[in-house]
Amino acid sequence: MTATENERVTPVSIGTARSSGPSVQDFLAVDSRSVPESLLDHSSASQGATDIPKSRYVDAGFAELENEYLWANTWQMACMEVDLQNPGDHVVYDVANQSLIVTRTKDGAIKAFHNSCLHRGTRLRSDDGRVASFRCPFHGWKWDLDGKLIELPAEWDFPQVWQQPDSCLPEATVATWQGFVFINMADDPQPFATYADKLIDHFDRDFDMAGRHRAFWATKEVPANWKVCMEAFGEGYHVIATHPQILEFTADENSEYSIWPDSPHVTRFINGFGAQSPHLAELSPQQVVDAYMAFSVGSAKGEIPEGMRVDVPADANPRAVVADLFRQAMHARFDADLSDCADTELLDAILYHVFPAFAPWAGVGQSLVYRWRPGSTPDTCFMDVIRLAPNPDSGEIPDPASHQVLTLDQSWHEAEAMGQLADVFQQDMDNLPKVQAGLKSTGKRGVSFGLYQETRMRMHHRMIDAYIDAGLEADDRDAAELDRWRVPAD
Numbered sequence: 268m269t270a271t272e273n274e275r276v277t278p279v280s281i282g283t284a285r286s287s288g289p290s291v292q293d294f295l296a297v298d299s300r301s302v303p304e305s306l307l308d309h310s311s312a313s314q315g316a317t318d319i320p321k322s323r324y325v326d327a328g329f330a331e332l333e334n335e336y337l338w339a340n341t342w343q344m345a346c347m348e349v350d351l352q353n354p355g356d357h358v359v360y361d362v363a364n365q366s367l368i369v370t371r372t373k374d375g376a377i378k379a380f381h382n383s384c385l386h387r388g389t390r391l392r393s394d395d396g397r398v399a400s401f402r403c404p405f406h407g408w409k410w411d412l413d414g415k416l417i418e419l420p421a422e423w424d425f426p427q428v429w430q431q432p433d434s435c436l437p438e439a440t441v442a443t444w445q446g447f448v449f450i451n452m453a454d455d456p457q458p459f460a461t462y463a464d465k466l467i468d469h470f471d472r473d474f475d476m477a478g479r480h481r482a483f484w485a486t487k488e489v490p491a492n493w494k495v496c497m498e499a500f501g502e503g504y505h506v507i508a509t510h511p512q513i514l515e516f517t518a519d520e521n522s523e524y525s526i527w528p529d530s531p532h533v534t535r536f537i538n539g540f541g542a543q544s545p546h547l548a549e550l551s552p553q554q555v556v557d558a559y560m561a562f563s564v565g566s567a568k569g570e571i572p573e574g575m576r577v578d579v580p581a582d583a584n585p586r587a588v589v590a591d592l593f594r595q596a597m598h599a600r601f602d603a604d605l606s607d608c609a610d611t612e613l614l615d616a617i618l619y620h621v622f623p624a625f626a627p628w629a630g631v632g633q634s635l636v637y638r639w640r641p642g643s644t645p646d647t648c649f650m651d652v653i654r655l656a657p658n659p660d661s662g663e664i665p666d667p668a669s670h671q672v673l674t675l676d677q678s679w680h681e682a683e684a685m686g687q688l689a690d691v692f693q694q695d696m697d698n699l700p701k702v703q704a705g706l707k708s709t710g711k712r713g714v715s716f717g718l719y720q721e722t723r724m725r726m727h728h729r730m731i732d733a734y735i736d737a738g739l740e741a742d743d744r745d746a747a748e749l750d751r752w753r754v755p756a757d
């Protein structure tokens with residue numbers, strides 16, 4: 268019998284091997300400044316070596332289980348607090364056949380109502396905006412901003428509803444954190460504070476997002492399953508083939524992936540910049556710095572404009588050099604004082620992830636936030652990108668960027684104000700329909716994730732199963748309903 272891939276891996280080695288080259292913790296140990304304590308909080312935990320069934324990405328039956336038990340029972344970022352500045356401001360949050368109206372009430376609270384008329388089910392709101400009440404477009408039943416039924420035409424005909432205690436709009440649970448509004452549709456959800464405790468601990472301590480405004484927000488419909496899309500933004504492994512133009516200054520294969528077993532909803536990925544990829548033959552610090560500079564000024568030919576080239580000693584740490592250049596540029600341009608900021612905060616992609624699908628970057632200056640939601644079939648999804656930018660020193664906070672929506676056929680280049688980021692995003696996006704199509708091939712049994720670099724994805728799949736199992740059990744359904752898609756025990 269031929270040994271399977273799993274049998275060839277010695278159990279003690281599962282997930283313990285690492286790339287050559289310095290680790291992220293090695294970079295942090297020689298940072299030119301003191302490093303935020305949160306970044307030293309790193310741990311990993313093997314998630315086994317088994318293949319993940321590919322049907323989880325393409326089968327409508329599995330998507331239905333996810334819709335019913337994953338999306339209905341997890342915390343998701345629905346909008347930002349700036350979208351709800353005044354009473355009656357509201358955002359319609361659609362996810363997995365469900366729709367919520369997230370709104371500001373008259374007394375300043377935030378509530379999330381199920382967006383479904385208690386009469387015959389009509390969606391009460393289709394668009395974001397500001398209203399004095401929620402009035403159904405079909406027969407005119409009306410609820411106030413607290414969800415209380417206040418008007419019902421021909422109320423004589425509905426004594427079972429009018430002024431009855433259960434005529435309020437059903438609510439989801441709401442939490443706010445660092446300017447974001449989260450919802451959870453479960454009856455009695457785990458509090459967000461414990462669900463996302465590692466995120467809250469790290470950001471509240473080291474990466475406060477106050478003092479920033481939303482400079483960009485776009486939602487794009489993507490021709491791939493939500494997990495395919497999300498997983499494309501969760502590892503540095505793809506840089507070698509997808510973004511080869513950044514290898515000279517990107518520590519890709521030696522990225523760090525953190526899993527904290529006591530806070531399973533939160534994971535982290537750190538991709539170091541200003542250091543070369545382990546895939547390349549050794550470069551001099553000068554070459555690394557030159558490549559970084561050329562990329563950061565947007566030079567397609569890798570050229571650095573006159574006067575911008577700096578001499579880098581052969582024994583210099585290119586990360587420290589590049590970070591210093593960044594500090595100087597920020598000082599000259601915005602009068603910003605970043606002298607205390609660690610190199611890692613200025614350079615690296617530090618991407619947290621809150622299960623199932625919210626991912627904020629940590630660091631100084633601009634920061635990105637991602638969100639994913641399933642589409643109407645397993646073959647599509649929606650990805651949101653938000654960019655938060657530091658408020659200007661003038662004290663005048665710019666209006667939050669309005670919402671741009673890109674269709675399946677549009678490219679990220681069509682989003683206004685996305686800048687250079689659109690190039691990199693489009694490179695990522697170009698892979699996704701190919702993945703989705705390839706997953707339908709009968710010649711490939713499962714998805715063979717890396718044991719370390721893709722360990723968070725392994726864990727997320729197991730967590731999805733745990734949510735579905737809990738839901739099936741709560742509904743008195745047979746756990747075997749999940750079996751054809753279940754991630755096998757290792």
Ligand code: FES
Nearest residue numbers: 384386387403406
């Ligand atoms: S369906 Fe809403 S009032 Fe009739």
Ligand SMILES: [Fe+2]
Nearest residue numbers: 499509510695
């Ligand atoms: Fe990428």
